[in-house]
Amino acid sequence: MKISANEDSNIPCLASYCLGPLHQLEEALLAFQSVTENWLREQWRKTPAPFYSSVDLRNAGFKLAPVDTNLFPAGFNNLNDRFISLAVQAAQETLERLLPGCLRILLIPENHTRNSFYFENLSTLQDILEKAGFEVRIGSLLEEMSHAKEIVLASGARITLEPIVRVADQIKVKDFLPCCILLNNDLANGIPEILQGIEQTILPNMNLGWHSRLKSNHFRHYAQVAGEFAQLLGLDPWLITPLFSRCAEVDFMQREGEACMMQESQQILHATQKKYDQYHIKEKPYVVIKADAGSYGMGVLSIHEPDEIQQLNRKKRSDMMVSKGSRSIAEVIIQEGVYTFETWNEAVAEPVVYMLGQYVVGGFYRVHTGRGVSDNLNTPGMQFEPLPFVKACNLPDQTKQQKGKCANRFYVYGVIARLALLAAAREQADLLKKME
Structure with a gap:
């Protein structure tokens, strides 16, 4: 879906009947932009960001918070191609920081064999990296792949998947020996044997895959980050933080863990209701129960x-x-539900922000006609329309500070997404410390 780049009318509408707290957040971020950017810059010095990420946000009008952070993001094909230069520059600077002198990258994708949208993502990611000055090949983990396979995409682009070969402690494709392995595969089923013990640098760290990473651990770090940031700006951290808890030893078919889930849900609903009363919010609180490890929108329940x-x-x-x-x-993980009151042509929309290193490079809206304001919009088998952000998220427009206007919404998204990224950076730092 292509849209004009300069009209607020091309930005999803936000329900305006309960925007007071969010205006407080937007006004604080605009008034303290230099403080915000200085603080974030100092945080990146202390804790460098992972190579890339995407953050799912929910905007309830009265609250704006991340609900998921992906460290192996797909969907780069959904970004506004007007901002490709931001992604190219961010890739250059991030890889130079992480791997100075690296020239050759082997991109390892998910094992999707028929997902044309995912292949478009690979094509876009390869294009960004090549424009950043790197030689890039795509290596497949599929065991049955014995020779290179070219795929022609609907966009007219072409990608070539090649079988990965391991020689001693290195992997390669054909005669291409990379200095860096870039995973676009979240390793939900564990670390493949062919990748274990290789000497080449792998980004992101394989132990950040969903075989070991927990959402509850991420949001524990996020709550700490958001608390520090809110104190800096004099804000209520709840405005940008989803409450959460977790339950282990759960089996839905055997009804194991029900007592824990009911108790934790009740506590979060009660705490949320107190906040709703404080801000005179008339909506009914809800919680989202989802797999503590995993992605792709599977295993998600709203109550x-x-x-x-x-x-x-x-x-x-x-x-x-x-x-x-x-x-x-x-x-x-049992997470406070955050409504989405953004709509596009009466369809529900939620923003997703993309980052390379510490830099915001764009984003898009998931626009879904078949889901409600409290539903998960990222579900298998569901159709959604990507609506690319019409403005970059890295700078606000200080000339447009009127309440209810859309001009600075993307900057606010970029700040909240970077707070989630900082939480992921601290996750990564903890992981590396444990591995020492």
């Missing part, structure tokens, strides 16, 4: 009352048994 957990039918229980890659769900 407004704890009793709904006991009342799930067999199909819904079955849906909550596995996440991506048929991985069993035994641990869940």
Whole structure:
């Protein structure tokens, strides 16, 4: 979906009946832009950012918060191509920081064999890296792949998947020996044997894959980051932080862990209601229960009352048994639900912000006609329209500070996304410390 680049009318509308707290946040970020950027810059000195990421945000009008942070992001093809230069420059600077002198990159994708949209993502990512001055090849982990396979995409682009070969402690494709392995595969099913113990640098660190990473650990770091940032600006951290808890030893079919999930859900609903009362919000609180490890929008349940957990039918229980890659769900995060009151032509929309290193390079809206304001918009089998951001997220427009205007919304998104990225950076730092 291509859109004009300069009209506020091309930005999803935001319900205006309860925007007071969000205006407070926007005004604080505009008034303290230099303080915000200086603080973030100092944080990156202390804790460098992972190579790339995407952050799913929810904008309720009265609250803006991240609900997921992906460290192996797909969807680069959905970004506004007007900002490709931002991505190219960010890739150059980030790789020079992480791997000075690196020239050759082997990109390892997910094992999708028929997902044309994902292949478009690979093409865009390869294009960004090549324009940044790197030689890039795409190596497949599919064991059945014995020769190179060219794929012609709907956009007219072409990509070539090549079988990976391991020689001693290095991997390569054909005669191409990379100095860096870039994973666009979240390793939900574990680290493949062919990648174990190789001497080449792998980005992101393989132990940040969903085989070991937990959402609850990420949001523990995020709550700390958001608290520090909110104190700096004199804000209520709840305005940018989803409350959460977790339950282990869960089995939806065997009804194991129900008592924990009901108790934790009740506590979060009660705490959320107190905040709603404080800000005179008339909506009904809800919580989202989802796999603590995993992605792809699988294993996600929204409830407004704890009793709904006991009342799930067999199909819904079955849906909550596995996440991506048929991985069993035994641990869940219970997260405060954040409404999305942004709409595009009456369809529900939610923003996704993309970053290379510490730099915001763009984003898009998921626009979904078949989902509601409290629903998960990123679900398998569901159709959504990507709506590229019409403005970059890296600078506000100080000439447009009127309440309710859209001009500075993208900058606010960029700040909140970078707070989530900082939480991921601290996750990564903890991981590296444990590996020493």
